[in-house]
Amino acid sequence: SPTDRELRPAVGNRVSVVLGAQWGDEGKGKVVDLLAQDADMVCRCQGGNNAGHTVVVDSVEYDFHLLPSGIINPKVTAFIGNGVVIHLPGLFEEAEKNERKGKGLKDWEKRLIISDRAHIGTAKTRASRQEGIGPVYSAKAARSGLRICDLLADFTTFSERYKVLAHQYKAMYPTLVIDIEGELLRLKEYVSRVKPMVRDGVHYMYEALHGPPKTILVEGANAALLDIDFGTYPFVTSSNCTVGGVCTGLGMPPQNVGEVYGVVKAYTTRTRGKEVGVTTGRKRRCGWLDLVLIKYAHMINGFTAIALTKLDILDMFEEIKVGVSYKVDNQTIPTFPANQEVLQHVDVQYETLPGWKSDISQVRSFEDLPENARKYTLKLTWPHQLPV
Amino acid sequence: SPTDRELRPAVGNRVSVVLGAQWGDEGKGKVVDLLAQDADMVCRCQGGNNAGHTVVVDSVEYDFHLLPSGIINPKVTAFIGNGVVIHLPGLFEEAEKNERKGKGLKDWEKRLIISDRAHIGTAKTRASRQEGIGPVYSAKAARSGLRICDLLADFTTFSERYKVLAHQYKAMYPTLVIDIEGELLRLKEYVSRVKPMVRDGVHYMYEALHGPPKTILVEGANAALLDIDFGTYPFVTSSNCTVGGVCTGLGMPPQNVGEVYGVVKAYTTRTRGKEVGVTTGRKRRCGWLDLVLIKYAHMINGFTAIALTKLDILDMFEEIKVGVSYKVDNQTIPTFPANQEVLQHVDVQYETLPGWKSDISQVRSFEDLPENARKYTLKLTWPHQLPV
Numbered sequence A, B: 001s002p003t004d005r006e007l008r009p010a011v012g013n014r015v016s017v018v019l020g021a022q023w024g025d026e027g028k029g030k031v032v033d034l035l036a037q038d039a040d041m042v043c044r045c046q047g048g049n050n051a052g053h054t055v056v057v058d059s060v061e062y063d064f065h066l067l068p069s070g071i072i073n074p075k076v077t078a079f080i081g082n083g084v085v086i087h088l089p090g091l092f093e094e095a096e097k098n099e100r101k102g103k104g105l106k107d108w109e110k111r112l113i114i115s116d117r118a119h120i121g122t123a124k125t126r127a128s129r130q131e132g133i134g135p136v137y138s139a140k141a142a143r144s145g146l147r148i149c150d151l152l153a154d155f156t157t158f159s160e161r162y163k164v165l166a167h168q169y170k171a172m173y174p175t176l177v178i179d180i181e182g183e184l185l186r187l188k189e190y191v192s193r194v195k196p197m198v199r200d201g202v203h204y205m206y207e208a209l210h211g212p213p214k215t216i217l218v219e220g221a222n223a224a225l226l227d228i229d230f231g232t233y234p235f236v237t238s239s240n241c242t243v244g245g246v247c248t249g250l251g252m253p254p255q256n257v258g259e260v261y262g263v264v265k266a267y268t269t270r271t272r273g274k275e276v277g278v279t280t281g282r283k284r285r286c287g288w289l290d291l292v293l294i295k296y297a298h299m300i301n302g303f304t305a306i307a308l309t310k311l312d313i314l315d316m317f318e319e320i321k322v323g324v325s326y327k328v329d330n331q332t333i334p335t336f337p338a339n340q341e342v343l344q345h346v347d348v349q350y351e352t353l354p355g356w357k358s359d360i361s362q363v364r365s366f367e368d369l370p371e372n373a374r375k376y377t378l379k380l381t382w383p384h385q386l387p388v
């Protein structure tokens, strides 16, 4: 009824989201860089400094791990949401290193906002290839975690809780070495510098969504197949890197999620350590683009567009294969298997397409691609009819 | 452009979501029961058997903890998503106990679908007031968790991993007692019974959203202030019980979230144990409805409607107060504080309204409420103009 609609609040601004559709390393940085040029605000909602990409501006190569890479646009305000794990010394190191490289990071301290509900990371550990992110998310779920708001409150209380937490980490990961007193000293030093950046993240996000029109971008870190719920568990990261992580990691409703860009690399690799590639049996499938997997990522994320990257890597092939379905024990299965042992026994069914055998690295539009490259690209839109 | 829109896939069915806006015990069961009468499918997306409500149908009192309570409608298919922690012996006990009570649970085994990506819960533990849910979510984040799909694969592999996991639980919670061999025996017994219920949850949800029109309801367990990210940490549950948990816990995109009902109890209590109420200082505020907190829950969840429950509890009061703002050190603060120490020092500012001093327990429509009760109800819609 019209009365209902009058009473209903306006939805407000909608955020655009960039997500990896495979196992990371899809080239999200390139897509973010493009979109960040029109953005007012760029957000990170999950992960920690285990993510990473490189952005080149004016021949300067910037390296990002925890900072939203969109911060190199001097008009952008960067926001790190509650879902992110923040290792403060690492954050300052990363920012200062980039600041020395070029003018992209100018005034970054004034342009960075941090949620007071974000959990505090530990220093790099030897126990986890994920730079200590996993243990922090685990402690968060166990409700022994410490957050930025705790650091800014009474430091004596914080120190006591930090020591308890550090001992819990050691109980969980016996090989772990934490310099407790050293870390506490470093954290104390950062209190006054970080304080001006810290806000109630829920309130900050609400104001951004319901104030004047704003272009807001969310940079996904990691990727769909690394998601704690939907990835190839246990070879995953400890947070939700699918679209739901945008809501839980920033504190905003689904109504405010607008475009969802799925970044797809034209071929498949698993990058998070050799043992993983081997254990998940990716080696066998490594190489060709796997459409079953992309469709799976799309079911979860509802991509409104796909960005295909690194197509030029396939320039020299006579023939290019595309994985189109999975068989287990000679039966086609309709799904992407959850269990690792089943996944290892999957027989990928391929379609073969002719290669384009020419250098496309300078091509900038779909129309200028060779016909065979265009056909390959369209394969990706076939199962779910998406604008590319 | 119209071409874009043609290529864009139809959004599909939208789910309705019922969420608690305070600390649980809001009477979500009543709202779910009402909405489930028209539903084809009712889902749980997070939590475990730490939740619970009572539904009375034909004078029979059913007790739900892990099962979606909508399952008492014999036309409903119930779905337990990947975000839920499932203790299988507990699930079967709960279902069979309810089955003996009345005909509501008829054919429940045929009407229950379980995601193969849901994690497996341990038996009740003494270490956690949350019936062993916390340790499971913590192990999930640490990537040592076991899922339903692992139970259904090779049982020898499962048993080995189960033993490792049980020892990790004990390392984390030294007082914990787990009967490893006994639990394994019980789990093995359930394999054949649970197998027909198990599906790839992502694929199942996608088909439900993109098949014929369906009325789908999601039953939130716990509540906003118990959310692992947004609740009064550390006095929270270990999952996301705000709306983002619907996406991460079922594997569905934000576009498919439709109505979001916020269930608000007309007064405030914290129900999760006495120590919590004391520690968070809720005691001082206990009693009156707190609008600051409801608005905070709304910012995160984007409620499209509010259901106010238990208004009759206020029937006998001369005057009724409503918390409208917070002061800390005599300064009005615009937010709901994240840090517990700050929260304890909050001075709630109240508005006083006249009571209605009559029995409204039989009233069924807004128009039939006494004028003062209508005025009270409208207080709730004031800060954010929602249809009630």
Ligand SMILES: Nc1nc2c(ncn2[C@@H]2O[C@H](COP(=O)(O)OP(=O)(O)O)[C@@H](O)[C@H]2O)c(=O)[nH]1
Pocket (backbone or CB within 6 Å): A020, A024, A025, A026, A027, A028, A029, A030, A052, A053, A054, A222, A309, A310, A311, A312, A313
């Ligand atoms: N050849 C080629 N390399 C690319 C392309 N897009 C990105 N890359 C490179 O791929 C690597 C990973 O990209 P990055 O954005 O860090 O991946 P992320 O993990 O998804 O953020 C970087 O070294 C990029 O320079 C492309 O279209 N072609």
Ligand SMILES: Nc1nc2c(ncn2[C@@H]2O[C@H](COP(=O)(O)OP(=O)(O)O)[C@@H](O)[C@H]2O)c(=O)[nH]1
Pocket (backbone or CB within 6 Å): B020, B024, B025, B026, B027, B028, B029, B030, B052, B053, B054, B309, B310, B311, B312, B313
């Ligand atoms: N007096 C009164 N009690 C109610 C009302 N709605 C629900 N309840 C009771 O409140 C208790 C908690 O409700 P429940 O649905 O279990 O809470 P949940 O934790 O939000 O699911 C139950 O005993 C209900 O019978 C109401 O409008 N008035």
